[in-house]
Amino acid sequence: MNILTLESTCDETAAAVINDRLEVLGSVVASQDELHSRFGGVVPEIASRAHLERILPTIDGALKKAGVTLDEIDAVAVAHTPGLAGSLLVGLSAAKALCVARDLPLIGVDHLQAHIYACRLAAGVDVFPCVGLIVSGGHSSLYHCAGPIEFELLGATIDDAAGEAFDKVAAMLGLPYPGGPAIQRAAESGNAAAYRFPRALMKDRDRLDFSFSGLKTAVRYQIAGPGRPDFSQIDLDDQEIADIAASFQEAVVDCLLGKAFLALRKIGLKTLCVGGGVAANARLRVRLEEEAGRENIELHIAPLRLCTDNAVMGAIAVERYRAGLVEPLDLDVRPGVIRTKQRR
Numbered sequence: 152m153n154i155l156t157l158e159s160t161c162d163e164t165a166a167a168v169i170n171d172r173l174e175v176l177g178s179v180v181a182s183q184d185e186l187h188s189r190f191g192g193v194v195p196e197i198a199s200r201a202h203l204e205r206i207l208p209t210i211d212g213a214l215k216k217a218g219v220t221l222d223e224i225d226a227v228a229v230a231h232t233p234g235l236a237g238s239l240l241v242g243l244s245a246a247k248a249l250c251v252a253r254d255l256p257l258i259g260v261d262h263l264q265a266h267i268y269a270c271r272l273a274a275g276v277d278v279f280p281c282v283g284l285i286v287s288g289g290h291s292s293l294y295h296c297a298g299p300i301e302f303e304l305l306g307a308t309i310d311d312a313a314g315e316a317f318d319k320v321a322a323m324l325g326l327p328y329p330g331g332p333a334i335q336r337a338a339e340s341g342n343a344a345a346y347r348f349p350r351a352l353m354k355d356r357d358r359l360d361f362s363f364s365g366l367k368t369a370v371r372y373q374i375a376g377p378g379r380p381d382f383s384q385i386d387l388d389d390q391e392i393a394d395i396a397a398s399f400q401e402a403v404v405d406c407l408l409g410k411a412f413l414a415l416r417k418i419g420l421k422t423l424c425v426g427g428g429v430a431a432n433a434r435l436r437v438r439l440e441e442e443a444g445r446e447n448i449e450l451h452i453a454p455l456r457l458c459t460d461n462a463v464m465g466a467i468a469v470e471r472y473r474a475g476l477v478e479p480l481d482l483d484v485r486p487g488v489i490r491t492k493q494r495r
């Protein structure tokens with residue numbers, strides 16, 4: 152059985168062909184980075200228009216790479232939640248159109264679950280049950296993943312996501328979009344102990360939530376005092392930029408590690424899976440490996456090519472199909488971001 156998987160939740164248009172043995176026959180990712188970079192972040196209207204232009208060539212490309220025609224596709228899977236409404240609609244509409252035209256079953260994919268499934272794919276063996284940490288541009292979330300499609304939210308960011316903080320701090324430092332890779336590069340020559348930025352909620356051992364907006368504000372005040380500065384006019388030398396980048400990155404990594412390993416202890420599990428764009432961060436990967444070694448935790452981090460958005464991780468559709476989870480053709484998008492409500 153071959154499944155065509157589609158991904159258009161944010162600013163990557165992606166398609167892949169995967170068979171029910173979880174073999175990837177072909178995959179294409181069309182990035183929109185160059186369209187959004189001058190704005191320092193994703194502009195939803197631009198993203199959805201770009202998806203519209205790219206979705207059909209991307210599907211064609213994936214089929215060609217796989218060496219199959221639509222006649223050899225047995226189901227269509229699409230990420231329909233969470234994400235940007237206009238972006239999600241493009242992928243979902245394309246998937247529905249194919250299902251109607253070809254009389255194929257439609258499989259709905261949760262984009263966050265797919266990010267964790269990237270670890271399962273790369274491992275080549277079962278990784279469940281596990282704690283799943285998803286760190287992306289829109290999400291920083293911890294899940295108890297009892298099985299490949301049984302996810303229970305343990306905690307999430309109450310404000311900015313980790314990747315969002317990377318992108319915003321990069322913009323303040325005059326570094327290019329996307330900010331994560333740029334901060335990582337700058338941090339290589341920086342001193343992570345140069346500035347002591349806050350690590351929110353770390354002392355609260357009852358909560359598995361994250362908060363990065365205070366950290367972002369602390370960086371902002373380090374760069375420029377109160378008021379409304381024009382960041383393009385602020386003159387930092389390369390060493391200051393490197394030190395701020397390294398100190399900021401270390402603070403994010405401390406928070407992610409602290410809560411992920413707290414979740415493992417609370418749930419009583421020994422396996423941690425980490426996915427999403429920020430999981431590509433070299434410092435985070437090293438620190439996770441070190442801590443997992445110390446705590447005797449089986450660690451799976453998505454391989455670099457499967458960290459940022461792609462349709463290969465839509466292979467989770469195979470699990471849903473096996474469980475009989477086929478969607479009606481009036482399936483809707485569920486946009487937005489998953490946040491934990493701030494407790495008083």
Ligand code: KG4
Nearest residue numbers: 287288289314329331428429431432459460
């Ligand atoms: O998962 P993803 O491609 O899209 C969403 O679902 O949001 O994640 C994109 C995010 C961006 O915020 C980007 O800055 C961040 O992942 N990112 C990184 C790195 N590579 C990408 N953050 C830190 N270090 C990296 N090396």
Ligand code: ZN
Nearest residue numbers: 287427428460
């Ligand atoms: Zn993502």
